[in-house]
Amino acid sequence: MQNFHRFALTLGLAGALFGGAPVVAEDNGSAARPVATWSHDRSGLTLPAALAGFERGDSEQFDEDGYNIGIAFGDPATGSWADLYIYRAAPASVAVWADRAAAGMFANPILGDVNVNAVKVTRFTPPNRAGEKSGLRIVTPTKGDLTASGLALWLHDGWLVKLRMSSKTLEAAALEARMVQFINLVALPDAAHPAPGFAEIADCTAPMAPGKRARPIKLDMTGSIMLGAMLKVARDKEAKAPAGGDAVWCRDTASQPQFGIYRREGQADHYLIALGDSGTSLWVKAYDMGPLMKPSKGFLVTQSNGVTEAAYPPFDRLPTPQQVLGLPGRVAPIYSAGLLEENQGTTITVPSN
Numbered sequence: 001m002q003n004f005h006r007f008a009l010t011l012g013l014a015g016a017l018f019g020g021a022p023v024v025a026e027d028n029g030s031a032a033r034p035v036a037t038w039s040h041d042r043s044g045l046t047l048p049a050a051l052a053g054f055e056r057g058d059s060e061q062f063d064e065d066g067y068n069i070g071i072a073f074g075d076p077a078t079g080s081w082a083d084l085y086i087y088r089a090a091p092a093s094v095a096v097w098a099d100r101a102a103a104g105m106f107a108n109p110i111l112g113d114v115n116v117n118a119v120k121v122t123r124f125t126p127p128n129r130a131g132e133k134s135g136l137r138i139v140t141p142t143k144g145d146l147t148a149s150g151l152a153l154w155l156h157d158g159w160l161v162k163l164r165m166s167s168k169t170l171e172a173a174a175l176e177a178r179m180v181q182f183i184n185l186v187a188l189p190d191a192a193h194p195a196p197g198f199a200e201i202a203d204c205t206a207p208m209a210p211g212k213r214a215r216p217i218k219l220d221m222t223g224s225i226m227l228g229a230m231l232k233v234a235r236d237k238e239a240k241a242p243a244g245g246d247a248v249w250c251r252d253t254a255s256q257p258q259f260g261i262y263r264r265e266g267q268a269d270h271y272l273i274a275l276g277d278s279g280t281s282l283w284v285k286a287y288d289m290g291p292l293m294k295p296s297k298g299f300l301v302t303q304s305n306g307v308t309e310a311a312y313p314p315f316d317r318l319p320t321p322q323q324v325l326g327l328p329g330r331v332a333p334i335y336s337a338g339l340l341e342e343n344q345g346t347t348i349t350v351p352s353n
Contacts, residue, residue: 042066043086043159044189052182054082062087065343067307068278073182079168080175082182088306088340089160089279091272095201095249097160098136098153100260100277105138105151105164107257112143120176123198126154126161128188131195135183139176142166148175155195156188158306160279204250204263208271214315214323217298219334226293227300228335231311232346235337254321261321269299273324280305282324287314301327307343311335 038047038056049056054073062068068087075081089097106114119140123133135154142149148170152163163183167175219227252261252271262272270285282303289296298314301324310333315323337346 038071040066040069040086043156045086046187047071047084051185052178053078054080054182062278063307065307067305078170080166080170080178082163082165084182084186085162085164086159087162087279088158090281090283090304090306090309090339092155092158092160092306093249094134094136094153094155094160094195095199096260096262096272096274096281097162097277097279098138098151098198099201099251099262100274101151101153101162102138103260104277105140105149110142110144110146111140111149114140114142118172120172124152124154124180124183126156127184127186128156128190129194130154130156130188130191131197133197134195136198137176137179137183139172139179141172148172150175150179152179152183154183157191157193159188161186161188199248201249201251201262204252204265207253208261208263209268210320211318214299214317214319217295217314217316219313223293224334226289227287227311227314228346230287230289231300231302231335232337235309235339259321259325269318271321273321278305282327284319284324286318303328303333304339307340308336308338310337 036049038049038059039045047056051073054075057072057074059069059071062070068085070083070085073082073084105111119138122137122139124135124137125132126135131154135152137150137152139148139150141147146166146168149166150164150172154161163179163186165175165179165182170178217223248264249262249272250265252263255261258276260274262274263270270283272284273282275281280303282301284299284301286299287297295316298316299318300311300314301319302309302311304310312327312331313334335347338344
């Protein structure tokens with residue numbers, strides 16, 4: 001796995017910082033003990049009060065509907081802690097989100113100067129039949145207040161499961177052993193669709209070619225309805241398609257500390273921007289409506305977190321990442337939809353004038 005060393009340390013920098021405080025700081029003065037079993041109804045995850053030598057602490061819900069959850073664990077005897085997260089993501093790709101999560105890990109100054117030759121990166125097989133060699137684990141010795149930190153990520157029936165663990169006393173090998181033990185005790189229902197084996201993301205051989213600034217296409221009522229209908233048909237078709245392997249991505253050199261840009265090598269009409277490491281992305285892709293509307297061709301930007309998606313008004317050419325990042329919160333979507341069986345529904349917005 002030596003070839004992963006460069007991969008682990010050349011990732012774009014982004015996401016939630018790694019190796020810091022637990023999800024929710026524990027109250028060490030409290031005599032209350034956690035309930036015997038904690039459960040997450042949406043995913044079926046269950047956790048006992050103690051796991052791999054860690055005592056379970058508080059949980060935190062990061063969204064309104066319970067699709068993004070974090071649970072804190074602590075081991076005061078060794079000055080160690082762990083945070084376990086389970087959440088939906090778009091794309092449901094261990095490669096993309098491990099790239100982002102590891103980026104945040106190595107960007108965190110609390111780790112100090114990391115020795116590239118000391119970083120250990122391993123593919124592993126998650127529990128609960130989640131997929132042979134489909135997970136990724138990264139462990140590194142650290143300097144300063146911490147002695148070691150680690151990250152593990154795997155996919156379980158559309159849910160991303162992420163473990164972050166750090167210690168003030170355990171060396172890297174001991175921390176990794178605790179991570180392996182912890183992961184193997186994470187209880188989820190057996191996966192119905194095992195994830196594909198992990199595939200490394202490499203840097204793209206060439207950056208995206210800079211082009212002219214894209215211009216928004218002004219849609220009339222018919223255009224908005226037609227594009228929304230096209231997106232719904234594409235979404236329904238994708239939902240019925242058999243599960244396949246993870247796409248083979250490359251990392252564009254324009255990736256920044258706050259986001260990563262990913263493409264499929266040799267294809268210039270689309271790209272993906274992964275925001276932070278919490279599962280939300282912006283997908284840029286060409287479309288061609290043929291004789292159904294004019295102009296018939298353009299580029300759509302779709303934002304998704306694996307639970308819902310929204311599409312913005314189209315551009316006449318491939319927009320720059322800066323243009324794409326300027327859409328959320330500033331431009332109203334023309335289409336939105338729920339992506340899961342329990343929240344399906346579509347809204348198409350037409351212009352007011």
